Amino acid sequence: MSRTVLIDADILAFQVSVNAETATEFDDDIHVLWADAKKAKTDVDEAIEAIVAKVDADDYICCLTSTTNFRQDVLPSYKGNRASTRKPMILPAMRKHMLDHHVSLMIEGLEGDDCIGIMATDPNADTEYVMYSADKDMKTIPALLWNEEDGMAYKISPEEAERYWLSQVLTGDTTDGYKGLPKCGPVGANKILDKECSYQAVEEAYLKAGLTERECLQQARVARILHHSDFDQVTKKPILWSPEC
Numbered sequence: 001m002s003r004t005v006l007i008d009a010d011i012l013a014f015q016v017s018v019n020a021e022t023a024t025e026f027d028d029d030i031h032v033l034w035a036d037a038k039k040a041k042t043d044v045d046e047a048i049e050a051i052v053a054k055v056d057a058d059d060y061i062c063c064l065t066s067t068t069n070f071r072q073d074v075l076p077s078y079k080g081n082r083a084s085t086r087k088p089m090i091l092p093a094m095r096k097h098m099l100d101h102h103v104s105l106m107i108e109g110l111e112g113d114d115c116i117g118i119m120a121t122d123p124n125a126d127t128e129y130v131m132y133s134a135d136k137d138m139k140t141i142p143a144l145l146w147n148e149e150d151g152m153a154y155k156i157s158p159e160e161a162e163r164y165w166l167s168q169v170l171t172g173d174t175t176d177g178y179k180g181l182p183k184c185g186p187v188g189a190n191k192i193l194d195k196e197c198s199y200q201a202v203e204e205a206y207l208k209a210g211l212t213e214r215e216c217l218q219q220a221r222v223a224r225i226l227h228h229s230d231f232d233q234v235t236k237k238p239i240l241w242s243p244e245c
Helices: 009-020 037-055 091-101 112-120 136-140 158-171 186-195 199-208 213-223
Strands: 003-008 021-026 030-035 059-063 128-132 144-147 152-155
Touching: 003 009, 003 037, 003 112, 009 021, 009 037, 009 059, 009 091, 009 112, 037 059, 037 091, 037 128, 059 112, 112 128, 112 136, 136 158, 158 186, 158 199, 158 213, 186 199, 199 213
Parallel strands: 003 059, 003 128, 128 144
Antiparallel strands: 021 030, 144 152
16 A cells, blocks of 8 residues: 655744744844745755655645634634734745645645544545654544654554543643643643543533533534544535534
């Protein structure tokens, strides 16, 4: 069977764009920040080529986040803390370069992580997918994940993926703008999940803290990276997770 590497192109585009920026000081106290987009495009091309070779893949897909995000309909504050953060000046150009010149996927309303999760968990895939991302959230996907440290692809079991997702529901992610269970860190999350690793146990912890079932479900939905079963292939819309699934 062939192997296809699913590249987190959001991270790649960001890293290349940041590295391309150069600060220059001129006379009269003039400071300029500039970037060579032409060279950066070459850097992107070479990085993709290196990833494919490293993973020993036959093909690749660059997965990118769209301009809209369904999670903001679930939780309006989702990633709202990033709105005022300056992005690298050539980031849009790098994203466009990937879309125009590389095998890429961007689905309206979804994040690049979702595109990776949907494909990586496709039970009818005719290729072996390997996820390539430094994002810790990839551990919530039961699929092959590339480990940069030892240069190997490891299979995340369904049990491991579910536990990591439930842990995210409990601890939250301030970077992504969802709080999880108040005052619950990794130690507290492990204590709850060691006793019973289930959504019901997480929900009980929320209720015990004075929160509601709705608030728990809201956090669970934004924390969950879409699996193949969470996406309607006909309407191209996400299927929001529920405890009854």
